[in-house]
Amino acid sequence: MTKVYKIRKGLDIRLDGAAAATVSEYATDQYALRPADFLGIVPKLMVQEGDQVKAGQSLFHDKRNPDIRFASPVSGRVSAVVRGEKRVLEEVRVVADKSMDFEDFGSGDPLKLERGAVVSKMLASGCWPMVRQRPYNVIANPADEPKAIFVSGFDSAPLAPDSNVLVKEEGAAFQTGLNALTRMTTGKVYLNLRNGVKNSEVFTNAKNVEISLFEGPHPAGNVGTQIAQISPINKGEIIWHVSPADVIIIGRLFLSGKYDARKIVALTGSEVAKPGYFKLISGSCIKSLVSTNAKSTGYRVISGNVLTGVRLASQCSLGFYDTQITVIPEGNHYEFLGWAMPRLDKHSFSKSYFAWLMPGRKFVLDTNLNGGVRALVMTGEYEKVFPFDIYPMHLLKAIINKDIDGMEQLGIYEVVEEDFALCEYIDTSKTEIQTIVREGLDMLRAEMS
Amino acid sequence: MKALRSFLDKIKPHVQPGGKYAKFHSTFDAFETFLFVPNTTTKRGSHIRDVIDLKRTMSVVVMAMIPALLFGVYNAGYLHYASIGEQASFMEIIGFGLMKVLPIVVVSYVTGLGIEFIFAQYRGHEVNEGFLVSGMLIPLVMPVDVPLWMVAVATAFAVVIGKEAFGGTGMNVFNPALLARAFIFFAYPAKITGDTIWIAGMSDKTGIVDGFSGATPLGLAASGQIDKIPSLHELIFGLIPGSIGETSKIAILLGALILLVSGIGSWRIMLAGVLGGLTMSLIFNAAAANAYMQIDPLTQIMMGSFLFGIVFMATDPVSGAQTNKGKWIYGFLIGMFAIMIRVFNPAYPEGTMLAILLMNAFAPLIDYYVVQANISKRLKRAKVAVKS
Structure with missing residues (x-):
């Protein structure tokens, strides 16, 4: 009997520009890997400009844990090593060869391999960073044993890609990837699907995992929401999670012995002429993909969704974990007496505007902050979109006060910044809540190590 | 543009x-x-933001108080002409009311906003919108005959000592508008108690019709003249003496509706407050030791500023309880104490003000226990996990 979890608190922000179910090809020869995509690591370069690399060959590793390596998604030449202030490594760029040359890590059925063999294959091939841990939302430490591993089989964020499209025709790789995950925990591997929709057979036929169903608004698809329902994290406990797209790439490693980082990505947002899905390789520079599909100029390109994604400006490669690109208009304009206007074309969670009277309407939202930053005045707002048994305002204040004990007591181990994304969206006082939560997590992690 | x-x-x-x-x-x-809404764009975190901001929030609250203010203007004129026994046209009534009420509003805003601007400049902050609400609340809780200089002093006290001393909007412990009223109440008691101050021109006792009483329902109740309390119908309609904004329950309920539909006022506090008031009245009914205790619950909560306080002042998110569970307790206790104080202590006919200020002080304590319960639940869960 599959268990169904109902999420009641949350918010679906309906935006214009959802991807149609068409899948096209996108090819480029520009690729890059950004250390900033990986929280909590210190990158140490392993190649030099001009080096020839194979797909799967490491470009850099984590200084504190040299086993954790980050691999080139394609074979080619290292064209640039970009460094920022204080010589921080910002990006390693690779220009791809005409034909792919893979490093061979050897195939093997993960169910017949020892845990150690599974782990070392994933470490060597650069697949390991796909495994992230809670608390802290950092790359998992291979020496740890998690109490469970979570895979969220749907994404509920605004304009999020349909996971069923992402895993289509990848049943074998997906199952092999799940099998590899089962080797790493004595607990369960959970696969969580959306209730009440037709899920791909790739998901429903998955074996060696426990399938649960979730219904309700965003953030029902966030792995943090699902963990809180199924197996909340206590102090000292660790849970790992992997996205379905990454499970497939891990699966391919064991099927073919290659780091084959192809994935399907949704190009979405109101500024995209024909939103749809594209097959590409992880780390692709998406500049030409966006510019050929954009309706207008003056837009912002986001790798990921509008709530948690990363803005692409000087850099152009898709984020390591992302399966979505969102293009929305910039909001750098003034609005005369905007706060006093009915603003029928704008979305608001607050009922002092009228979006709640138009439940079916899709909105075009820009990046304007829509007001000034103020002290925290309103109460009881965050709770409406925050499906955790946690007092969000009190936790935030504990973080702001750098009160480590308070943070622990109030449940910071159960959340990461993306869980607060909706709170940040609806916040009247325009506080940068996700940044504050990240600072709290970093503070705590530094304290604990 | x-x-x-x-x-x-x-x-x-x-x-x-x-x-x-x-x-x-x-x-x-x-x-x-x-x-102009500024052209700032999001830098970190969520790329899109809700169009709600503090200006919108505060202006909705101000809008919710407009019916009470308009009725207050009419009532000031109406009672004045009634007290001198003259017939007056609608326009004359409104004109007189405006002449009396508008200066109080202006003084409150000018004093409060002036101080807010100075502090914002001194601190290098942006000016906060919080005072837009306080500046409207202060006139509404004043008697119409209050001297303007007193409004200015009380407002200055509330803003400087009540708010800026604690760090400004969002940091204050007590509701600033109530502090302004409490300040006058304790510093100049003669000007905010008694039977004459509620009607414009009645204090100097010229031309008052014989037998016309300017006593508020609470004043009558406190002095034992239970039989003279206006009927429930009159209490709800509101052409009775009282603070400028408190008399018409219809206007207050209209404001409550705006706050509830927009979700800006906490329905938990309002509902709990009314329930608390009714409960306390019923308890008094059961005890029935004196005539005041026997007043039926509905009349009790329609008297004085009970509803005004519950709707506009108890729901202040900064000085009230912050957790949802805490709001139930906070609201309920305000309701109970408001009725208890007015019945037990005739020196303070207006119990609502003191009840809210008292609970403002206790709100953090209520929240503390609510949050502690959450913390111990989490600890218990961790212990079970360790055992299994």
Whole structure:
């Protein structure tokens, strides 16, 4: 009997520009890997400009844990090593060869391999960073044993890609990837699907995992929401999670012995002429993909969704974990007496505007902050979109006060910044809540190590 | 609008830090953001933001108080002409009411906003919108005959000691508007108690019709004249003596409706407050030791500023309880104490003000226990996990 979890608190922000179910090809020869995509690591370069690399060959590793390596998604030449202030490594760029040359890590059925063999294959091939841990939302430490591993089989964020499209025709790789995950925990591997929709057979036929169903608004698809329902994290406990797209790439490693980082990505947002899905390789520079599909100029390109994604400006490669690109208009304009206007074309969670009277309407939202930053005045707002048994305002204040004990007591181990994304969206006082939560997590992690 | 925008853009460089008039940065910013929502875009975190901001929130609350203010204006004129026994046209009534009430509103806003601007400038902050609400609340809780200088002093006290001393909007412990009233109440008791101050011109006792009483329902109840308390119908309609905004329950309920539909006022506090008031009245009914205790619950909560306080002042998110469970307890206790104070202590006919101020002080304690319960639940869960 599959268990169904109902999420009641949350918010679906309906935006214009959802991807149609068409899948096209996108090819480029520009690729890059950004250390900033990986929280909590210190990158140490392993190649030099001009080096020839194979797909799967490491470009850099984590200084504190040299086993954790980050691999080139394609074979080619290292064209640039970009460094920022204080010589921080910002990006390693690779220009791809005409034909792919893979490093061979050897195939093997993960169910017949020892845990150690599974782990070392994933470490060597650069697949390991796909495994992230809670608390802290950092790359998992291979020496740890998690109490469970979570895979969220749907994404509920605004304009999020349909996971069923992402895993289509990848049943074998997906199952092999799940099998590899089962080797790493004595607990369960959970696969969580959306209730009440037709899920791909790739998901429903998955074996060696426990399938649960979730219904309700965003953030029902966030792995943090699902963990809180199924197996909340206590102090000292660790849970790992992997996205379905990454499970497939891990699966391919064991099927073919290659780091084959192809994935399907949704190009979405109101500024995209024909939103749809594209097959590409992880780390692709998406500049030409966006510019050929954009309706207008003056837009912002986001790798990921509008709530948690990363803005692409000087850099152009898709984020390591992302399966979505969102293009929305910039909001750098003034609005005369905007706060006093009915603003029928704008979305608001607050009922002092009228979006709640138009439940079916899709909105075009820009990046304007829509007001000034103020002290925290309103109460009881965050709770409406925050499906955790946690007092969000009190936790935030504990973080702001750098009160480590308070943070622990109030449940910071159960959340990461993306869980607060909706709170940040609806916040009247325009506080940068996700940044504050990240600072709290970093503070705590530094304290604990 | 374009001309206005380019005018502002022309001044802007001079008031930026380093400019000639950098001293007026906060002031300029307040006016600019009032006229135009700024062109700031999101830098970190969520790329899109809800269109709600503090200006919208506060203006909805001010809007919710407009019915009470308008009725207060009419009532001031109506009672004045009734007290001198003259017939007056609607326009005369409104005209007189405006003459009496508008100056109080202006004094409250000018004093409070002036201080807010100075503090914002001194601290280098943006001017906060919180006082837009306090500035309207203060006149509504004043008797119509209150001297204007007293309004100014009380407002200054509330803003400086009640708010800015604690760090400004969002940090205050007590509701600023109630502090202003409490200040007058304790500093100049003669000006806020008694039977004459509620009607314009009655204090100097010229031309008052014989037998006309300016006593408020609470004043009558406290002095034992239970039989003279206006009927429930009159209490709800509100052409009775009282603070400017408190008399018409219809106007207050209209405001409550705006706050509840917009979700800006907490329905938990309002509902719990009313329930608390009814419960306490029923308990008194059961005890029935004196006539005041026997007043039926509905009449009790329609008297005085009970409803006004519950709707507009108890729901202040900054000085009230912050957790949802805490709001139930906080609201309920305000309701109970408001009735208890007015019945037990005839020296303070208006129990609501003191009840809310008291619970303002206890709100953090209530929240503390609510949050502690959550913390111990989490600890218990961790212990079970360790055992299994």
